[in-house]
Amino acid sequence: MGNKSVTSYDVARAAGVSQSTVSRALRGDPRVIEETRERIQALAKEMGYVPHITARSLITRRSSSIAVVSGDLRNPSYPTLVNTLQDRFAQHDYRVLLMSDRTEGSLEKDILALRGGLVDGVVFISARLDSPIVSEMIDWKIPLVILNRDVDGSQAGRVDRVTSDNVGGGRLVADHLIELGHRRIGLISGPLENPSVKLREAGFREGLDRHGVSLDETLVHRGAVDAKTGYEGGMELLSRPDRPTAVFCATDYMAYGTLDATKRLGLLVPDDVSIVGYNDLDASGWSMFDLTTVRQPLEDMASAAAELLLARIDGAAGAPVHRNFAVEWVQRGSAAPIGQVGRAQSVKDR
Numbered sequence: 001m002g003n004k005s006v007t008s009y010d011v012a013r014a015a016g017v018s019q020s021t022v023s024r025a026l027r028g029d030p031r032v033i034e035e036t037r038e039r040i041q042a043l044a045k046e047m048g049y050v051p052h053i054t055a056r057s058l059i060t061r062r063s064s065s066i067a068v069v070s071g072d073l074r075n076p077s078y079p080t081l082v083n084t085l086q087d088r089f090a091q092h093d094y095r096v097l098l099m100s101d102r103t104e105g106s107l108e109k110d111i112l113a114l115r116g117g118l119v120d121g122v123v124f125i126s127a128r129l130d131s132p133i134v135s136e137m138i139d140w141k142i143p144l145v146i147l148n149r150d151v152d153g154s155q156a157g158r159v160d161r162v163t164s165d166n167v168g169g170g171r172l173v174a175d176h177l178i179e180l181g182h183r184r185i186g187l188i189s190g191p192l193e194n195p196s197v198k199l200r201e202a203g204f205r206e207g208l209d210r211h212g213v214s215l216d217e218t219l220v221h222r223g224a225v226d227a228k229t230g231y232e233g234g235m236e237l238l239s240r241p242d243r244p245t246a247v248f249c250a251t252d253y254m255a256y257g258t259l260d261a262t263k264r265l266g267l268l269v270p271d272d273v274s275i276v277g278y279n280d281l282d283a284s285g286w287s288m289f290d291l292t293t294v295r296q297p298l299e300d301m302a303s304a305a306a307e308l309l310l311a312r313i314d315g316a317a318g319a320p321v322h323r324n325f326a327v328e329w330v331q332r333g334s335a336a337p338i339g340q341v342g343r344a345q346s347v348k349d350r
Contacts (some may be wrong), residue, residue: 002255002340005050005211006047006048006050007049008023008026010047010049010347011043011044011047011049011239012041014043015039015040015045017038017040019034021036021040022044025037025041025191025345026040026041027093031261032345049127060142064093064094064095064120065094065095065096065097065098065118065119065120065307066085066089066094066095066096066097066119066120066121066122066123066184067096067098067099067111067114067118067119067121067122067123068082068085068086068096068097068098068099068122068123068125069099069100069111069122069123069124069125069126070082070098070099070100070125070126071100071125071126072100072226073100073117074224074335075226075253076228076253076281076282076283077251077252077253077279077298078125078146078235078253080281080282080298081125081147081148081298081301081302082096082098082125083296084299084302084303084306085123085147085302085305085306086168088302088303088306088307088308089112089306089310094120094311096308097118097119099111105327114137114142119142120143120313121142121143121144121310121313122137122142122143122144122145122309123144123145123147123305123306123309124137124144124145124146124147124149125146125147125148125149126149134146134151134155135155138155138158138159142290143173143309143312143313144159144160144309145159145160145161145162145164145308145309145312146159146160146162146301147161147162147301147305147306148162148163148164148196148296148301149161149163149195149196150163150166150195150196150199151195152284152318156322157320158228158317159320160308160309160312160320160321160322161320161321161322161323162238162301162302162304162305162308162322162325163196163217163301163322163323163324163325164296164301164324164325164326164327165325165326165327166196166199166200166203166327167200167202167203167206168200168203168326168327169200169203169278169294169296169327170199170200170201170202170204170205170206170207171203171204171206171207171210172203172294172327172329173203173204173207173248173278173294173329173333174203174205174206174207174208174210174211174213174223174329175203175207176276176329176331176335177246177248177274177276177335178207178211178213179194180274180335180336180337180338180340181225181337181339181340182208182244182245182246182274182340183213183245184216184219184242184244184245184246185208185213185215185219185244185245185246185247185248186219186220186221186233186237186238186244186246186247186248187204187215187219187220187221187247187248187250188220188221188222188229188230188233188234188242188247188249188250188254188255189201189220189221189222189249189250189254190222190223190224190225190229190236190250190251190254191201191222191223191224191225192222194225197225197250197251200250200278201250204248216244219237219244221233221236221237221327223252225251225253225254226253226254226257227253227256227260228257229253229254229258230249230253230254230255230256230257230258230259230261231256231257231260231261232257232259232261232305233247233249233254233257233261233263234247234257234258234259234260234261234265235264235265238261238262238267238273239242239265243273244273245273245274245278245338246273246274246275246276246335247273247274247275247276247282248276248278249275249276249277249278250278250279250282251277251278251279252277252279252284252291253276253279253281254277254286254342255275255276255278255284255289255334256277256283256289256291257291258275259275259334261288261321262275269333269334270333270334270335270336271336274292274334274335274336275292275334275335276292276293276294276335277291277292277293277294277334277336278293278294279293279294279295279296279298280293280294280295280296280330284330284332285316289334290332290334291332291334292330292331292332292333292334292335293328293330293332294328294329295327295328295329295330296325296326296327297327298326300325301323301325304323304325305310308321308323
């Protein structure tokens with residue numbers, strides 16, 4: 001008897017109400033008066049009642065689960081997005097099934113499993129939008145939101161998207177570095193298959209062109225979007241005798257590696273070289289980084305994506321929505337006017 005599971009019928013009988021009233025009360029349905037709702041919730045807790053997920057799914061025809069497809073979680077921007085999504089979905093009693101594309105080839109197999117009704121919707125924040133699986137997911141008609149990544153071509157008009165102004169952010173970097181007097185500027189960036197990086201870099205190049213400044217292609221280092229690429233690019237560009245006076249890193253995560261390279265090379269930031277990142281991750285404001293960057297409102301973007309997906313799950317119709325958030329320049333200590341560049345070095349050389 002002690003091992004018997006408590007059912008909603010047991011709770012209903014103890015509370016003297018119908019089973020449907022118990023179900024509504026435990027969902028927080030406002031149609032159940034507050035006093036009754038609180039009494040039923042307290043009684044259910046006291047009796048040790050746990051909702052049967054499978055049974056509830058059969059009734060509602062929903063899994064109460066949402067898949068979040070993320071990039072490599074070692075990149076600090078992904079946990080910021082994932083944590084916000086988890087918080088927002090939990091407020092609506094949804095569990096999150098997290099999938100990461102860190103292991104090559106495994107993501108496609110995991111995503112295929114979603115087609116069988118495992119989840120009620122998907123938020124896709126992986127960088128790998130070049131994969132055919134994304135097009136397939138759009139064709140499945142499962143509620144889907146692309147977050148912090150854009151979609152090229154005809155697919156853009158077929159899926160809900162939440163992005164930030166990457167082109168405008170790239171222009172901001174160019175405008176401010178030129179304003180600070182820099183002309184010889186290096187770029188450490190990711191693969192052009194990454195839509196966000198591609199747009200960010202396009203805006204940066206466009207901004208330089210508007211000021212009549214050409215980007216020296218020998219000062220461009222490209223690799224994975226991680227700190228290792230930032231470090232390797234920093235070592236390559238900043239060990240040159242004609243090193244750039246400033247370096248734009250396509251993400252803060254990459255900029256952290258570049259800042260480490262400056263220390264290995266004995267360079268001072270910003271006296272010897274200015275470093276600029278992109279994202280404004282929490283750590284970028286720490287004194288050890290003090291990173292000048294472009295702020296993306298990542299938490300606001302994740303909240304918007306959650307709201308959009310929940311609305312679609314609840315049956316909201318209409319054309320695909322594209323929400324594009326504004327970005328802003330954040331001036332900190334890692335970037336300075338050109339007049340300061342080389343000052344520390346000349347003092348050391350005396």
